[in-house]
Amino acid sequence: MIQDLKEEYGDIFEEELINEIVQVGTFKEVPEGYKFMEIGDYIRGMPLLISGAIKILREDEDGDELLLYYLEKGDTCSMTMACCMGDKKSEIRAIAETDAKLIMVPIQKMEEWTAKYKSWRNFVFNSYHVRLNELLSTLDNIAFQKMDERLIGYLKEKARVTNDNIIHSTHQDIAYDLHSSRVVISRLLKKLEEMGKIKLHRNYLEILDL
Amino acid sequence: MIQDLKEEYGDIFEEELINEIVQVGTFKEVPEGYKFMEIGDYIRGMPLLISGAIKILREDEDGDELLLYYLEKGDTCSMTMACCMGDKKSEIRAIAETDAKLIMVPIQKMEEWTAKYKSWRNFVFNSYHVRLNELLSTLDNIAFQKMDERLIGYLKEKARVTNDNIIHSTHQDIAYDLHSSRVVISRLLKKLEEMGKIKLHRNYLEILDL
DNA sequence: CCTGCGCAGTAACAATGGTTACAGAGGTAT
């Protein structure tokens, strides 16, 4: 745990802060598909991601989903922080996109460290900043792009975070993430295949040249 | 200026911090329509809004606009903070929705005050938090709602921030904010009028019962 | 008063995306 933590966060956190994290944090290793958090959950701790990727989803009253963005190594969840501060319930759902390692830090330490460590302060601010911009770009995609462009962007991003040109998803899975319907996604994927950009298979697809 | 500041922020900032703000901040009074910031601008300072409302817009490469949210009294612009930290250009456009009073604080003070004043730290975190949630709800609207619902929400929100049941906008203005087209908005507004919810006029409309 | 311009109303049409329905392919459990 200490090695992992130092490797990923050693450059940005002071030695002393690293030690504190080791003392109070709990190391966690979770498999793909692990659900960290459901909408409406109260937040127990703050995750520091060491490896793997977590996908963050939004859901409306009718159960319609939408992929917001991925957290990757070195990231933390700004939503969590936002929720802690206000003692609010989670607004999002978080699911491990790949196997992942992380450290959970009790939220009480947040405020303490923010006062004490400059590096922590910067880390937290930077997280907010990155998350805001990530949300903005998600919003751009939805507001300004058509489904075919969004689909291409989705496939690229998914290939990037999983570091794999094979996307292990059914058409229905993709439809959920993009808040569309299976038929629409099948239609568009077929077009992409005809254009030679991807190759379709049952339960997965290959990215050839996006 | 001091009275205005104390009235709006006296409860949340320490006396000492208020004094610092007065010393280094510049008071500004701007008319409706004043453009604070354009996309790509470098950020000069951080605004503390005392009265009025500022609308924050996103724009894509093709010049298509989209209203993100309004800043109101007691708010500050998290985007500004995010930008300062990274020394980045603005991702958004900011325009006074009504006449507005505010205090501009040099961005160099940000970091200093964050270390020094707990109240400032809380204020900044809270701003990020509020802004994240505001962005999320904007995203919800766009992703999960149809145009007619979005239009109703837009009219309500606009009436709220301007504190006026008369919306002084042309159909084209509304279309820009919602990233739609004039004809579509006219069509939907007409329906709302037929339902007795609004009354249409040239260059403005009245909200009757939304 | 006339002219011109911006705004609003409307119709016809196109495009995109969502829905329903059904057939067939692949894989699994019995």
Add this chain to the structure above:
DNA sequence: ATACCTCTGTAACCATTGTTACTGCGCAGG
């Protein structure tokens, strides 16, 4: 092998939104 279930492909259709085009109204400036 059979039955079953999930995933994919496809067609037909609908709803919403966007586009183009044309009309007329109101108001400001000459």
